[in-house]
Amino acid sequence: MNAAAVTADPVATPTDTVLTPRLGARLRQARMWLILLAVVLIGAVILFLRNGQATTTEGDLNPESPYPAGSQALAEVLRQQGVDVRVATSLDEATALAEEDSTVVVNDTGGVLNSDQLDRLLRLGAETVFIQPTFGTLSHLDLPVALGPVAGSSNEDALTLSADCDLPAAARADTITGRGTSYTPLEPIEGWVGCFADSEGNDAIAVIGGEHPLTLLGISDVLRNSTITREGNAALALGVLGGHSTLVWYTAGVADIAQGTPPTTTELLPGWVPPVMLLLGLTALTAAVWRGRRLGPLTIENLPVTVKAGETTEGRARLYATNLASEHAAQILRNGTVHRLSRLLGVTDTAATVIPVVAGLTGWPIAEVHALLIGNDPVTSAGLTRLGQTLNTLETDARARIHGASPPHDHPRQQEENPT
Amino acid sequence: MAVSGWFVLLVLLGVVPLVGTSVVLGDAGDGAVYGALGVWLALCLLLGILDLFLAAPARRMTVERRPIAKIRLGQSARSELVLGNPSARGLRGMVRDGWEPSARAVPSRQRIRVPPHERRVIAVTLTPFRRGERTSPHVTVRAFGPLRLWARQATHAVPGTIRVIPPFHSRRHLPSLIAQLTEMDGRTHTMLRGAGTEFDSLREYVRGDDVRSIDWRATARRGDVVVRTWRPERDRRVIILVDSGRTSAARIDNEPRIDTSFEAALLLTALAHSAGDRVDCVVHDQRTRARVRGTGGATQLSRMVDALAPVTPELIETDWAALPGLVRNVTTQRSLVVLLTTADSPGTARPLLAMLPQLTTKHTVVVAGVTDPLLLEAAAARTDRDETYRAAAAEQALADRRRVDAAIRLCGAIPLSATPQELPPALARRYLALKASGAL
Numbered sequence: 001m002n003a004a005a006v007t008a009d010p011v012a013t014p015t016d017t018v019l020t021p022r023l024g025a026r027l028r029q030a031r032m033w034l035i036l037l038a039v040v041l042i043g044a045v046i047l048f049l050r051n052g053q054a055t056t057t058e059g060d061l062n063p064e065s066p067y068p069a070g071s072q073a074l075a076e077v078l079r080q081q082g083v084d085v086r087v088a089t090s091l092d093e094a095t096a097l098a099e100e101d102s103t104v105v106v107n108d109t110g111g112v113l114n115s116d117q118l119d120r121l122l123r124l125g126a127e128t129v130f131i132q133p134t135f136g137t138l139s140h141l142d143l144p145v146a147l148g149p150v151a152g153s154s155n156e157d158a159l160t161l162s163a164d165c166d167l168p169a170a171a172r173a174d175t176i177t178g179r180g181t182s183y184t185p186l187e188p189i190e191g192w193v194g195c196f197a198d199s200e201g202n203d204a205i206a207v208i209g210g211e212h213p214l215t216l217l218g219i220s221d222v223l224r225n226s227t228i229t230r231e232g233n234a235a236l237a238l239g240v241l242g243g244h245s246t247l248v249w250y251t252a253g254v255a256d257i258a259q260g261t262p263p264t265t266t267e268l269l270p271g272w273v274p275p276v277m278l279l280l281g282l283t284a285l286t287a288a289v290w291r292g293r294r295l296g297p298l299t300i301e302n303l304p305v306t307v308k309a310g311e312t313t314e315g316r317a318r319l320y321a322t323n324l325a326s327e328h329a330a331q332i333l334r335n336g337t338v339h340r341l342s343r344l345l346g347v348t349d350t351a352a353t354v355i356p357v358v359a360g361l362t363g364w365p366i367a368e369v370h371a372l373l374i375g376n377d378p379v380t381s382a383g384l385t386r387l388g389q390t391l392n393t394l395e396t397d398a399r400a401r402i403h404g405a406s407p408p409h410d411h412p413r414q415q416e417e418n419p420t
Numbered sequence: 421m422a423v424s425g426w427f428v429l430l431v432l433l434g435v436v437p438l439v440g441t442s443v444v445l446g447d448a449g450d451g452a453v454y455g456a457l458g459v460w461l462a463l464c465l466l467l468g469i470l471d472l473f474l475a476a477p478a479r480r481m482t483v484e485r486r487p488i489a490k491i492r493l494g495q496s497a498r499s500e501l502v503l504g505n506p507s508a509r510g511l512r513g514m515v516r517d518g519w520e521p522s523a524r525a526v527p528s529r530q531r532i533r534v535p536p537h538e539r540r541v542i543a544v545t546l547t548p549f550r551r552g553e554r555t556s557p558h559v560t561v562r563a564f565g566p567l568r569l570w571a572r573q574a575t576h577a578v579p580g581t582i583r584v585i586p587p588f589h590s591r592r593h594l595p596s597l598i599a600q601l602t603e604m605d606g607r608t609h610t611m612l613r614g615a616g617t618e619f620d621s622l623r624e625y626v627r628g629d630d631v632r633s634i635d636w637r638a639t640a641r642r643g644d645v646v647v648r649t650w651r652p653e654r655d656r657r658v659i660i661l662v663d664s665g666r667t668s669a670a671r672i673d674n675e676p677r678i679d680t681s682f683e684a685a686l687l688l689t690a691l692a693h694s695a696g697d698r699v700d701c702v703v704h705d706q707r708t709r710a711r712v713r714g715t716g717g718a719t720q721l722s723r724m725v726d727a728l729a730p731v732t733p734e735l736i737e738t739d740w741a742a743l744p745g746l747v748r749n750v751t752t753q754r755s756l757v758v759l760l761t762t763a764d765s766p767g768t769a770r771p772l773l774a775m776l777p778q779l780t781t782k783h784t785v786v787v788a789g790v791t792d793p794l795l796l797e798a799a800a801a802r803t804d805r806d807e808t809y810r811a812a813a814a815e816q817a818l819a820d821r822r823r824v825d826a827a828i829r830l831c832g833a834i835p836l837s838a839t840p841q842e843l844p845p846a847l848a849r850r851y852l853a854l855k856a857s858g859a860l
Binding site for chain 2: 017018019020270271272275276278279280282283286287289290293295296297299301303304305306307308309310312313314316317318320321328329330332333335336339381382384385388389391392
């Protein structure tokens with residue numbers, strides 16, 4: 001074969017026989033899905049951005065939250081009164097925002113701050129207000145104070161307490177209402193002024209005087225949007241928080257917990273582990289593509305129907321068995337035997353003609369053969385089995401007499417008759 | 421496009437530069453490790469794309485099939501593809517010929533190398549395990565680049581077919597049957613001197629000849645005792661009707677009934693052909709699936725095998741009422757009609773029985789069917805309760821069959837039933853018996 005012939009021959013390429021679509025065709029086919037995917041992605045991004053902005057305004061005692069549990073009302077009124085309200089969500093932020101002449105409100109109802117952080121906090125501003133400090137916070141502050149729920153209050157009914165003390169803000173408020181915690185000094189504390197004592201004499205509001213006065217605000221309801229308008233709540237809240245020109249509203253959060261905790265596993269791992277994990281993931285993806293790409297489409301084959309024969313016989317047998325149709329089954333077995341015996345003996349196919357002949361041939365008592373072939377039907381399955389076996393024995397005997405040993409049943413080939 | 425295992429390995433190897441960067445730069449290198457990852461992935465992708473561009477164009481390959489001879493079921497054949505590479509780049513890759521699973525192609529995929537502007541033959545051995553037309557609609561070529569990372573892949577529509585004809589296992593019975601046929605030659609008159617057997621020749625009397633066949637006139641002419649010899653009748657018509665309906669799909673003794681019918685039809689055709697008769701064969705259910713005209717000649721059997729090969733059972737009821745018309749279409753002459761079907765219960769056989777008299781008035785009809793050997797075994801097994809009930813059910817099935825056979829006989833036809841192995845020779849023997857008696 002010369003080179004020219006070889007090159008000339010395959011040039012006539014029947015390209016139209018190629019089934020694999022080109023990249024362009026494939027993209028065109030999937031255009032609808034691609035557009036759908038793009039729409040879904042863009043929608044998801046938009047939703048994420050909107051919701052991401054919206055979530056910041058929620059939260060209990062949050063001065064930016066307009067919800068019932070928030071405190072936006074109080075913050076707004078304070079701003080109108082000329083107080084500069086600043087919001088902090090970490091201790092560092094609060095430190096940066098606080099000035100010499102500031103009131104610092106600490107919302108640490110979760111008790112996340114440790115004693116070092118509390119010490120820093122106390123020195124931040126001119127005055128510090130703790131909203132419902134927990135036992136942990138109090139002990140970190142080294143205050144020998146016991147606390148409990150305001151006596152006489154229950155979950156349903158807010159209790160109304162009256163001031164009964166010298167504190168100006170409390171005196172202006174006269175009465176307040178809400179649920180919360182009350183505090184009792186276990187030993188005399190210097191500068192302790194308690195107000196709004198409950199029925200057991202524990203104070204719902206307490207101020208500990210000194211260089212940096214400390215207020216324990218046991219009734220947080222006085223700050224909330226939903227309850228600030230009741231009784232003298234607003235007056236107390238404004239009086240306690242509006243004492244200085246700036247107010248730092250510090251809500252202790254996740255950023256404060258991390259400080260001082262032992263390093264996490266992620267921090268202990270070498271720096272190359274996350275990118276290597278990513279690489280392994282991508283390798284797995286590549287391997288999936290490698291193994292997943294078939295060498296050509298599957299070949300479709302029409303398989304023939306093949307039905308298993310003998311299913312109907314099997315089904316009929318089960319039907320007999322479940323209905324315990326021993327009489328019926330016995331009749332069929334007898335008919336079969338009579339038919340084969342009549343064939344064997346050359347008599348007509350009825351029990352009456354077969355009985356005497358077969359009895360004479362095999363030497364079985366005629367009464368026994370009679371009972372076997374046209375006697376009473378067995379009523380139990382065990383009786384049927386016995387009958388079936390006896391019928392077999394009779395046939396075998398008859399066959400043995402006629403032509404020695406022979407198969408128990410005649411073969412269909414032998415049933416063929418000569419054409420007449 | 422396809423990706424090779426080497427590419428996966430290449431991506432995985434990126435672990436080395438990643439850990440290396442981290443170790444060299446220390447704690448400060450966290451960001452750099454991600455950078456290294458990006459660079460590595462970009463490198464892999466670049467190499468892959470480069471490889472893809474350098475690969476031989478799989479779409480432009482030419483694929484031709486060489487014709488394949490038809491084979492019997494159980495034999496093997498070689499399927500050959502000629503793969504041409506018209507491009508200037510060498511093809512290194514894989515080829516898969518998309519044969520049906522039942523064609524059992526070995527190897528199913530193979531590595532190939534076709535230099536530029538050359539052609540190569542790709543051979544696949546087929547050992548089909550189903551008769552009929554086995555096809556391969558397409559051939560897939562995967563061409564790797566020189567780096568063996570990425571590959572181009574294209575599937576070419578190059579339909580190929582191999583015809584797998586029925587195995588005809590029962591042809592082993594043929595020699596003995598033909599021997600029986602030749603024995604009949606010239607001796608038939610001793611068995612039955614009746615109408616239908618044909619006069620062959622005269623020969624001298626030999627001791628043992630039937631005195632009734634002495635031709636007295638010829639004896640007078642020759643002055644020696646002369647007898648007439650006879651030969652089996654010739655040039656009769658045999659019409660085989662194979663039922664490909666619902667019941668022919670049943671599998672008995674690991675062979676569908678239709679395959680047994682085909683075996684029987686083929687054996688009868690072969691035998692009738694050597695006996696000088698013309699055989700027509702029609703496969704029918706609701707419509708005619710295959711038809712072979714009885715032109716005689718040496719090609720008859722091969723044409724028949726060819727016609728029967730692709731026929732499969734259909735899950736529909738056979739239209740028996742159409743059969744007399746089919747037979748009339750074949751011939752109006754008196755002939756032997758063989759129905760290869762299943763008539764095993766009075767209910768299902770009713771349409772067949774209703775049609776039979778129309779055929780039997782004119783033709784000799786044999787209704788041949790397969791019996792389940794398991795049925796006979798089940799009827800004799802009576803050791804426990806379940807078996808006894810099964811025996812009763814089997815006896816009932818046998819009794820049903822006897823009733824149908826009796827009905828067929830009443831219609832004037834001849835019933836014939838045997839196990840799958842026995843049916844073809846049984847039918848052939850029945851044909852010989854009919855021939856011997858001059859019933860055709």
